Amino acid sequence: MVNKKIILVIFVLILLIAGAIAFVALQPTSHPQTAFETSPSQPTETETPQQLAPEQAQATTGKYVHYDQAAVENTPGRKLLFFHAAWCPQCRNLEKTILEGPIPNNVTIFKVNYDSATALRQKYGVTLQTTIIEVDDQGKAIKKHVAYNDPTLPAVLKALGQ
Numbered sequence: 001m002v003n004k005k006i007i008l009v010i011f012v013l014i015l016l017i018a019g020a021i022a023f024v025a026l027q028p029t030s031h032p033q034t035a036f037e038t039s040p041s042q043p044t045e046t047e048t049p050q051q052l053a054p055e056q057a058q059a060t061t062g063k064y065v066h067y068d069q070a071a072v073e074n075t076p077g078r079k080l081l082f083f084h085a086a087w088c089p090q091c092r093n094l095e096k097t098i099l100e101g102p103i104p105n106n107v108t109i110f111k112v113n114y115d116s117a118t119a120l121r122q123k124y125g126v127t128l129q130t131t132i133i134e135v136d137d138q139g140k141a142i143k144k145h146v147a148y149n150d151p152t153l154p155a156v157l158k159a160l161g162q
Contacts, residue, residue: 061102061103061104061105061106062101062102062103062104062105062106062107062108062109063075063103063107063108063109064098064099064103064108064109064111065108065109065110065111066110066111067081067110067111067112067113067117067120068110069139071110072110072135072137072139073137073138073139075108076106077105077106077107077108078106078107078108078134078162079108079110079134079135079136079137080107080108080109080110080132080133080134080135080156080160081110081112081120081124081132081133081134081135082094082095082098082109082110082111082112082130082131082132083112083114083117083120083121083126083129083130083131083132083133084111084112084113084114084129084130085113085114085115085129086115088114088129088130090129090130090147090148090151091114091129091130091151093151093152094130094147094151094152094153094156095111097151097152097153097154098153100153101153103153104157104162107157107162114126114129124141124144125144128146128148129148130146130147130148130151131144131145131146131147132144132145132146132147132156132159132160134160143160143161145159145160147159
């Protein structure tokens with residue numbers, strides 16, 4: 001009888017430890033390390049607003065840059081705010097199609113960090129990553145589109161009337 005109780009206790013402990021390990025292992029990380037995430041054309045949090053892929057500027061006519069309010073105000077043409085989260089597979093898919101281009105002439109896509117830009121999310125009512133907000137020169141929202149179900153640049157442009 002005592003042996004059965006000891007075995008049962010050991011078995012329960014093993015199950016709890018295995019469950020805890022599985023729980024921790026399955027949690028998403030804030031910045032998954034993939035080849036795509038670490039490519040040189042990807043932005044980092046410390047970069048200043050600049051074109052993300054300068055070598056692609058010659059191949060495409062549009063731009064993909066880091067968000068900066070002053071840059072939005074001083075950038076001519078259409079301005080799209082892309083609320084991106086590094087942990088979001090749909091965001092990574094949409095970003096991949098943006099980087100592959102082409103971004104249309106006179107369009108600038110500003111990459112906004114979904115996780116840290118809480119004030120901007122509140123301002124525009126953004127509740128889901130992959131949200132695209134078209135704004136005017138003063139940052140006032142013109143159009144809004146959530147690209148979660150079809151995270152591709154052509155789908156975004158079609159939804160926004162490009």
